[in-house]
């Protein structure tokens with residue numbers, strides 16, 4: 614039988630990390646809130662599930678619909694076929710584009726093959742695509758802060774390959790070249806560390822004082838909220854466990870943010886079984902959170918495993934309440950008639 618979890622609230626929305634000092638000593642879990650699924654991931658996964666219900670297997674999905682092993686394995690077992698590129702999809706078949714977005718050339722390839730496309734790109738990724746198109750049209754050099762090779766970055770660069778330069782971290786700033794220092798703007802991948810991104814922007818602005826900011830934050834609300842919750846929790850934690858997959862950008866950033874905010878150690882795990890018991894040696898306070906592509910069932914598994922080691926009391930650390938929901942793609946919305 615699974616150990617019972619005792620959830621108590623010691624921190625209400627908006628209270629500072631300092632208030633966590635009221636937590637009693639002894640083995641305990643601090644559980645970050647918000648964590649897990651964001652609105653874009655929720656929409657993308659539901660899109661694939663509805664496509665399966667409506668059209669039956671196989672449904673083809675270009676790239677992992679979201680960067681989570683459990684989600685991908687579960688959908689594969691239901692009849693989803695994940696492919697690297699649209700030319701692997703049989704002509705005329707249905708294909709879903711992942712939450713990370715695609716370059717226009719991918720839409721062109723799908724059209725050439727007569728594929729029936731459902732685009733599950735997160736609306737907040739689409740926002741960055743639209744910014745890139747607009748600034749390129751207006752003759753700007755666009756400095757895109759992001760990680761080389763990440764699907765989202767590849768898609769955004771594809772909107773204006775001659776006008777977008779990737780800036781992958783502070784070390785890349787020195788090699789940036791622009792055509793006109795008066796027309797330079799920075800944009801960013803949605804899932805970066807807020808603090809590291811702003812450090813890169815400071816360095817870019819030292820080189821290009823007229824550098825423009827994006828019209829609104831590109832690092833999305835979900836990424837920011839999960840980092841803020843971890844920052845509130847981490848100073849009280851000897852260990853932070855982040856549930857998430859290795860290829861999940863926002864999950865990896867949560868590990869970094871936890872360490873930067875004062876956790877003694879932080880580890881990324883896909884599943885509860887990935888927890889190494891030696892991590893718990895001498896540890897009383899364990900923080901738990903999860904990336905934006907992680908279903909809550911995986912967090913429950915981690916909490917149950919920790920309870921088995923005596924960490925039965927769970928204190929939520931809440932820094933925001935999320936209510937955002939995105940409408941499903943038009944092609945898959947329920948018929949209202």
Ligand code: SF4
Nearest residue numbers: 651653654735803833
């Ligand atoms: S992490 Fe942000 S940008 Fe990515 S899918 Fe979620 S809401 Fe959209």
